[in-house]
Amino acid sequence: MYELAGGIVLGGALGANDAANVFGTAVASHMVRLRRAVAITAVLVVAGAVLGGAPGIRTLGGMTDQTAWSAMVVSVVAGLTVLGMTALRLPVSTSQAVVGAILGMGLYIDPAGVRWAALGKVVACWVGTPVGAAVFAATAYPTLGWALDRLRLNIVWRSIVLRSSLLAAGAYGAYALGANNVANVTGVFYGTGVLDGLHGRQYLLALVGGLAIAGGVVAFGKAVMFTVGRDLVKLGAFAALVAVLAEAVTVHVYSFVGVPVSTSQAVVGAVLGIGLSRGARTVHARVLLRIVAGWLATPAVAGAICYAAAAVL
Amino acid sequence: MFFRKERQIERDIGRYLGHMEQCLATFEAGFAAYLEEGLTPAFDRFVKTAHVHEHAADEKRREIEETMYAKALIPESRGDIMELLEALDLVANQAEGVLDQVWTEQVRIPPELHADLKVLVAANAEAGRALAGAVRELFRNVRAVPEAAAGVYTKEREGDHVERILVKAVFRSPADTGTKLHLRDVISEIGAVSDFAENAADRLRIIAVKRVS
Secondary structure (H helix, E strand, C coil), rough: CCCCHHHHHCCCCCCCHHHHHHHHHHHHHCCCCCCHHHHHHHHHHHHHHHHHHHHHHHHHHCCCCCHHHHHHHHHHHHHHHHHHHHHHHCCCHHHHHHHHHHHHHHHHHHHHCCCHHHHHHHHHHHHHHHHHHHHHHHHHHHHHHHHHHHHHCCCHHHHHHHHHHHHHHHHHHHHHHHHHHHHHHHHHHHHCCCCCCCCCCHHHHHHHHHHHHHHHHHHHHHHHHHHHHHHHHHHCCCHHHHHHHHHHHHHHHHHHCCCCHHHHHHHHHHHHHHHHHHCCCCHHHHHHHHHHHHHHHHHHHHHHHHHHHHCCC | CCHHHHHHHHHHHHHHHHHHHHHHHHHHHHHHHHHHHHCCCHHCCCCCCCCHHHHHHHHHHHHHHHHHHCCCCCHHHHHHHHHHHHHHHHHHHHHHHHHHHHHCCCCCCHHHHHHHHHHHHHHHHHHHHHHHHHHHHHHHHHHHHHHHHHHHHHHHHHHHHHHHHHHHHHHCCCCCHHHHHHHHHHHHHHHHHHHHHHHHHHHHHHHHHCCCC
């Protein structure tokens, strides 16, 4: 069972990074108190993981044949890849690092055991994440804007409605994050024998993963929320609400599909969608390049490191 | 209680506008007393009363700003209200300041200018009151703000017109140059009340337009 430690550390890193995508804006702009945001995120991440995390855990667990030991190596390599690429300021996503590492390890253990169809489904969902979030945001921005306008709220009540909505969207985003991303943390251990013999082990894996993410949120969420949140604050409260909502809905949908995706890429897609609905007709090539590089470079780097680590160890 | 601070801001802005209107009413009543009786102790009482209302408005503005710093309202609304309050503050300050100027500098306005001066003071006080009404619309019906703000512009134009007539009359009078310049300064300071009201109305319109698609 000690092998789970690798996943738990990865979960902590994921929680620290991704909490900013759900409550960063509200906290950085002082619309929601940090303690409240951290508490809501921690509780709902665990709830999302336990209630909605099972499909993703089964997908990642079923992509290759792993042992408990190899799963631990996968988690550690994925964590180090995320850490290293973040330090080098390269685009990185935990979901893509984990899948790359699983694939690298799977290829080392038994290339014939890699389920390429499952991998294809995962990659399709990666592409669908920013695109889906962009479409949702481009549709929701004018629609919700129209609805908000019809309410004819004064400046104070508009503020109250937007703050409450940001709180609700953040809470939903935290639930969706737990449901979708818990598979990154403990999915690779599914089918490895860890926790075997215990009733409902996928839920136990989800609980362990959820608690690990929540631990990361509580321990390190503050600094990241303030840093990442400030970028979204520039959008204004309503656009930030649409961005968080688009990210949460997209990520939640993929948790039903059973594929862990990048919340950061969902946010980038949502912001692009808002830009397009506001009349922007061009998208910075650099933004698209960063997303595509994330799809290709992160799994390639994690996969290569994992393959090499497996060969050395 | 949810969103207590937000609702407190709404109530406090109402109270702030009340102090501003009392300051403007004192400005008008003070000049009426001055035109009727001159620089008497009764006029001094109006100067002091205007100061009390202006001070109360300042205190209320600081309270509202502190509540907003305590993380009430979404950031863009916080910024808008702060800017609006700063602009409103200049109106009450100016009304109080010009009364004080007349008393401190013992300004003596020739009787032939009294009728137009009364019109000038009324137009400027009206511009301030119209502004207060327009600000209230921001909290009642944001779509009504541009129309309410138009009342400020009308009164400001009226004031400008009378101000030009008065300045011309001053410089065509037999008074010495020093007196003429002094009188022109006082007339401009009275006219500045509606100029500040106009600036605040401009800000208010932008705040309103931003919230109506």
